[in-house]
Amino acid sequence: xxxxxxxxxxxxxxxxxxxxxxxxxxxxxxxxxxxxxxxxxxxxxxxxxxxxxxxxxxxxxxxxxxxxxxxxxxxxxxxxxxxxxxxxxxxxxxxxxxxxxxxxxxxxxxxxxxxxxxxxxxxxxxxxxxxxxxxxxxxxxxxxxxxxxxxxxxxxxxxxxxxxxxxxxxxxxxxxxxxxxxxxxxxxxxxxxxxxxxxxxxxxxxxxxxxxxxxxxxxxxxxxxxxxxxxxxxxxxxxxxxxxxxxxxxxxxxxxxxxxxxxxxxxxxxxxxxxxxxxxxxxxxxxxxxxxxxxxxx
Amino acid sequence: xxxxxxxxxxxxxxxxxxxxxxxxxxxxxxxxxxxxxxxxxxxxxxxxxxxxxxxxxxxxxxxxxxxxxxxxxxxxxxxxxxxxxxxxxxxxxxxxxxxxxxxxxxxxxxxxxxxxxxxxxxxxxxxxxxxxxxxxxxxxxxxxxxxxxxxxxxxxxxxxxxxxxxxxxx
Numbered sequence: 369x370x371x372x373x374x375x376x377x378x379x380x381x382x383x384x385x386x387x388x389x390x391x392x393x394x395x396x397x398x399x400x401x402x403x404x405x406x407x408x409x410x411x412x413x414x415x416x417x418x419x420x421x422x423x424x425x426x427x428x429x430x431x432x433x434x435x436x437x438x439x440x441x442x443x444x445x446x447x448x449x450x451x452x453x454x455x456x457x458x459x460x461x462x463x464x465x466x467x468x469x470x471x472x473x474x475x476x477x478x479x480x481x482x483x484x485x486x487x488x489x490x491x492x493x494x495x496x497x498x499x500x501x502x503x504x505x506x507x508x509x510x511x512x513x514x515x516x517x518x519x520x521x522x523x524x525x526x527x528x529x530x531x532x533x534x535x536x537x538x539x540x541x542x543x544x545x546x547x548x549x550x551x552x553x554x555x556x557x558x559x560x561x562x563x564x565x566x567x568x569x570x571x572x573x574x575x576x577x578x579x580x581x582x583x584x585x586x587x588x589x590x591x592x593x594x595x596x597x598x599x600x601x602x603x604x605x606x607x608x609x610x611x612x613x614x615x616x617x618x619x620x621x622x623x624x625x626x627x628x629x630x631x632x633x634x635x636x637x638x639x640x641x642x643x644x645x646x647x648x649x650x651x652x653x654x655x656x657x658x659x660x661x662x663x664x665x666x
Numbered sequence: 667x668x669x670x671x672x673x674x675x676x677x678x679x680x681x682x683x684x685x686x687x688x689x690x691x692x693x694x695x696x697x698x699x700x701x702x703x704x705x706x707x708x709x710x711x712x713x714x715x716x717x718x719x720x721x722x723x724x725x726x727x728x729x730x731x732x733x734x735x736x737x738x739x740x741x742x743x744x745x746x747x748x749x750x751x752x753x754x755x756x757x758x759x760x761x762x763x764x765x766x767x768x769x770x771x772x773x774x775x776x777x778x779x780x781x782x783x784x785x786x787x788x789x790x791x792x793x794x795x796x797x798x799x800x801x802x803x804x805x806x807x808x809x810x811x812x813x814x815x816x817x818x819x820x821x822x823x824x825x826x827x828x829x830x831x832x833x834x835x836x
Contacts, residue, residue: 530705537687537698544685548752549670549702 373502374624375617380508380577382616383515387570388589389596389608390522391443391563397539397603398559401460404467405446407590408474409564410571413438414581415478418487428490428576435575436568443564446470447557455553475586485583491576511573518569519609522562526605535559539603567593599639601649610650614638673702678754682761684741686748688734692725695733695744699751711751718747721777739770746777756787763794775801 388410395403403409417434424430450466494506526532538545538555546552571589575581596615600607615635622634646652687695696718700711719726722743728736733744742762749757759778763771771794779801782788792798799805799819807815 533690533694533697534701536690536694537701540687540689541685544681544687545698545701546669547679547681547685548698548748549673551668551670 370624371621374620376502376504378617378620379613380505380512380616381574381620382613383512384570384573384612385592385596385615386609386612387515387518387566387573388593389600389612390519390605391567391570392593392597393600393603393605393608394559394563394566396597397605398535398542399451399556400603401451401463402467402594403443403446403451403560403563404464404590405450405471405474406443406563406567406593407588408471408478408586409439409442409446410435410567410589411478411581411583411586412442412474413440413564413568414489414571414575414585415481418489418581419481428492431490431576432569432572435572436565439568439571440561440564442474443560443567444557446474447560451556451560452553455556471586471590475583478586479583482581482583487581489575489579489581491579505577508577511577514569515573518566522566522605531558595635595639597649599642599649601651601653604649604651604653607649607651607653614650670702673752673754676753676755678749678752678757680745680749680757680759680762682764684738684745686733686736686741686744688732690733691730692733692736692744693729695748696725696751699748702752714751714753718750722747737770738766739773742766742770742774743777746774750781754786756789757781759788759790759792761791761793763792763797771797 388407391406392402395401395406413435414431416438417431420434421430424434426433446467450470451463454460454463454466492507492510494510496506497504497509524532526536534545534550534555535558537548538550538552542552567589571585574589575585592612592615596612597603597608598611599615600609600611615638618638619631619635623631626634642650687698690698693715696715697711700707700714703711719729724740725744725747728740733741736744746759746762762774762778766774775797778788778790782801782803790798790802802819804818805816806813
């Protein structure tokens with residue numbers, strides 16, 4: 369029973385990791401780059417939400433909206449500043465280092481907005497449900513459903529719409545997509561917005577469940593998101609979901625069994641082990657692309 | 667000029683090495699060929715796809731298969747069909763015979779000839795001199811980036827061309 373409870377709690381937290389991981393995986397899958405400022409974008413969105421709360425007074429759902437919108441805006445800002453000017457294959461490091469710098473900037477802006485080390489981030493007041501001996505927090509259940517809906521909406525977008533076809537084609541082979549008239553830079557912008565929105569949902573889930581926000585949230589969510597993506601396979605969206613969920617479950621079990629100090633060691637150890645056995649992550653994703661130029665006969 | 671503009675002006679490229687989208691189905695690859703067509707033209711796009719299936723029956727058979735699992739010849743047909751989806755007036759074909767067995771090459775060139783007879787202008791870049799001259803109305807021989815000969819296929823003996831092309835004599 370305890371195992372079931374821990375696993376359930378793990379899935380709850382894992383679903384938030386999945387969303388953040390998807391944010392990273394979207395950008396890596398389409399553009400073969402990691403937005404190092406992504407976690408900071410989420411921190412910015414959440415900080416903005418708390419900062420504007422006195423003026424807006426929209427309650428918890430206001431926090432949700434502004435966190436999402438703020439994260440999306442910050443993400444778009446990073447794209448315009450760091451990634452759009454550096455689209456050549458040789459410039460991927462430049463773009464990522466630039467995003468590292470903006471990470472610092474967004475962290476600082478967030479601290480300016482919320483000068484105290486800890487700020488309240490209101491959650492929903494909901495009852496706790498009991499299924500036999502298993503307890504489920506009402507708000508966490510709602511969050512889990514929100515995550516589920518978000519992922520389903522993403523799936524519909526990617527597989528049932530024309531935009532989704534464009535995105536998948538560009539992820540598959542950007543040169544060919546360009547050949548067929550896809551405006552790849554514009555698509556990149558859309559992807560960053562999408563990543564910000566999904567990450568924002570994840571951020572809201574974590575913060576409102578915890579009830580507070582600290583400046584460490586930027587670094588923390590970067591770690592979790594990257595781990596989820598690496599575990600699942602770089603750039604794979606299903607991988608990010610599975611990676612996030614597994615990360616949540618393993619982490620919670622490790623914390624319950626061994627205490628909080630050993631939780632992170634076990635988590636990192638798991639990722640390490642998976643990468644040794646399966647370098648491409650759980651979904652076995654190739655991280656290189658067979659370059660068409662490399663295939664040219666000399 | 668933006669790539670979209672080029673496609674709208676009626677120029678389509680069948681790239682070397684058959685750049686299909688390997689993780690998307692045949693059907694989705696064909697849809698990808700019509701990216702520049704607006705949402706309003708969904709009916710025309712659907713009709714075009716049916717036309718492609720009629721011209722390339724093997725694509726119809728495999729329409730749900732991932733493009734990366736197709737054979738070389740089938741991928742070449744897919745790339746060709748995808749290029750045709752943008753309704754070009756001029757088709758640029760870059761080395762379509764590369765890596766294909768002679769039987770498949772014959773099939774591909776039959777299709778090229780058929781397309782030409784149906785009214786498509788084709789600019790073909792080919793190393794397979796024999797096959798290229800069988801389908802061409804006019805040809806240029808390029809040697810190290812320079813045009814060394816231009817004429818109709820009957821103007822020069824096959825072996826003479828091969829001599830010029832590969833042995834660099836004059």
